[in-house]
Amino acid sequence: MSKSLQAIRGMNDILPEQTPLWRYFEGTVARLLDNYGYKQIRMPIVEFTELFKRSIGEVTDIVEKEMYTFEDRNGDSLTLRPEGTAACVRAVLEHGITGGGQVQKLWYIGPMFRHERPQKGRYRQFHQIGLEVFNLDGPDIDAELIIMTWRLWGELGIRDAVKLELNSLGTSESRGRYREALVEYLSAHHDKLDEDSQRRLKTNPLRVLDTKNADTQAVLVDAPKMADYLDDESRAHFEGLKARLDAVGIPYVLNPKLVRGLDYYSKTVFEWVTDKLGAQGTVCAGGRYDGLVEQMGGKPTTGVGFAMGIERLVLMLETLEQIPAEISRQVDVYLCAFGEEAELAGLTLAERVRDQLPNLRLQVNAGAGSFKSQFKKADKSGALYALILGDDEMAQQVVGFKPLRGQGEQQSIAWDALAAHLATCVVQG
Template identity: 85%
Template sequence: MSKTLQAIRGMNDILPEQTPLWRYFEDSVARLLDGYGYRQIRMPIVEFTELFKRSIGEVTDIVEKEMYTFEDRNGDSLTLRPEGTAACVRAVLEHGLTGGGQPQKLWYAGPMFRHERPQKGRYRQFHQIGLEVFNLEGPDVDAELIVLTWRLWKLLGIRDAVTLELNSLGTPEARARYREALVDYLSARESQLDEDSRRRLASNPLRILDSKDANTQALLVDAPKLADYLDDESQTHFDGLKTRLDAAGIPYVINPKLVRGLDYYSKTVFEWVTDQLGSQGTVCAGGRYDGLVEQMGGKPTPGVGFAMGIERLVLLLETLGKVPESLARQVDVYLCAFGEAAEVAALALSERLRDQLPDLRLQVNAGAGSFKSQLKKADKSAALYALILGEDELAQQVVGVKPLRDSLKEQGNGEQRTIAWDALAEHLASCL
């Protein structure tokens, strides 16, 4: 017997029962970003592999172990994008969007791909919404990114479930001095490090700060601190960010071990974390990457951004019971028609209603059926009202309006009525 076809492990279908919540989340973010003056950009999901090697860093876990890389028919090495910042930088460079020092405030949404061990809140195809800002170098725009996420958490009702963690990585020169001190300290204790940390000691030692191994974390208690190696410029920038967050009333925690997993970060880094999702606690993260555009062949251009994980934030909404009740109903009105003449009239009547009430969610019965079977389908659709159009109603140019939910009785709309076609749109508008 042939193997049953199914989705690739870690790449999940998002079913019709789930998509209303996804749309609610995505629409909430899009409206918020419109209000802050961000413009959407859409990039391909496949890029040349060299793009990610140059930007993310060849010795990062993403490039070394997690990318989906393949050779196409032309012999080019291509990669499904593992994150959005590099692709966005490539796009703004290719199309000259950062030329002349003009600030650019951009956002994007879509799937990313990493070959990780699938678990709750972590998938091989996952979805992100990302923001990137170019040609603005002060702490004011760093603060704006954090402020707008703080506003989003309020809109979604999850502020109490997330915590902001901050750190500064300093300039590349300051970080190089710190890296040297950290390597000296850990090299003298290499035998006590976990296997991953020993591997990172030569290639990416700052990632050791983020180790989940308890013994390694115990060693780091007395290790050199990055804050002690910050240059004056980075310290001033970080102080300016904290001052603005304090003024906005946004609480935060300084996490000196927060380094992020990508090589291109400098100065500000931040994460929004939650303790409601087990080990997958980061729901939004980002920071400043002032050297990345130049590193990828452009002129020196300051940049800062973040990405939020849609799967994790949708899961957080579900976990906290913050899913709006209205999302359970995708149909407002279900139109039942009995007999061919009524079916023909129902089609015309439904389009007339859609013209008059553009936001009305109206489903017309298809496939005929008895009175009982059509009302059963109307009830199953979760609609608030069934419209009934039979031979008698057709002759009189009226429609029966039957409430389907007990809650409507409490609102005084629980009685079935007969409404003339000309008055139907106004009646439905008053009921919905």
């Protein structure tokens, strides 16, 4: 027998019973970003490989180990995007929308791809909502990004389950001085480092700070601190950010080991973390990347942004049982019609009601069926009410109106009065 077809490991289907929660989350974020004045941009999921090597850094884990890279028929090296910032920078440069100091506040949504070991909350195809701001260099915009996410957690009902961690990486010059001091210190303790940290010491030493190995963590206790190497500009920027968060009342923890996994970050970096999802604790992260646009061939342009993982946040809503009751119901009203004449009238009546109540979720029975079978489908749909059209109703030009959840007797409603009646009942239901 041939092997049954299956999805690629770590690339998952999102089934119909799951999509309402995804749509609720995505819609909540989209409305929030609209309210703050951000505009959506959509980029391709495939880019030239060189884009990510130049932006993320050739010695990062993403480029070295995790990218899905292939040659197309023209011999070009292409990559499924592993993150969104580089693609967004490429797009704004290509179309010239940040030239002349134009401020752009952009957001995007879509799948990203990394060849990692799949586990709960970490997949090879995963979905992110990302946000990028160009040509604003003050701590006020850094604060706005964090304040927006704080508001989002409140709207989703998960604010008490997340914690904000902050750090500053300074400018490339101050970070370079710190890197030298860190390498000197770690080299003196080389034998005490785990194998992965020994490798990173030669390629990307700041990532050693991010290790989960207990022995290496013990070595890092006395390691040089980034804060001691910050330049005056970066220090003032960081103090300005903290002052704004303090003014709004957003709690945070300073984490000197927070470096993020990408080479392009400078000054502010932050993560929202939780202890509700096991090992996959980061649900939103970002920071400032003032040198990236220039590094990719553009004129000096400041930038700051973040990305949040949709899978992890949806999982968090499920874990904390913060799922609004109304999103589990996909149908408000189910129309049952018996006989061809009633079916034709039912279609006409349904479209008339939809004209008057465009937000009403009205499902018309398809496939005919007996009274019992249609009512069984009506109940299974989750609808609050069933509408009934049979011979008696046709003769009187009324429709039977039967509550399916809770108390209430069946009524007869005139066709012309149906939309007004449904508007009242569904809102109340």
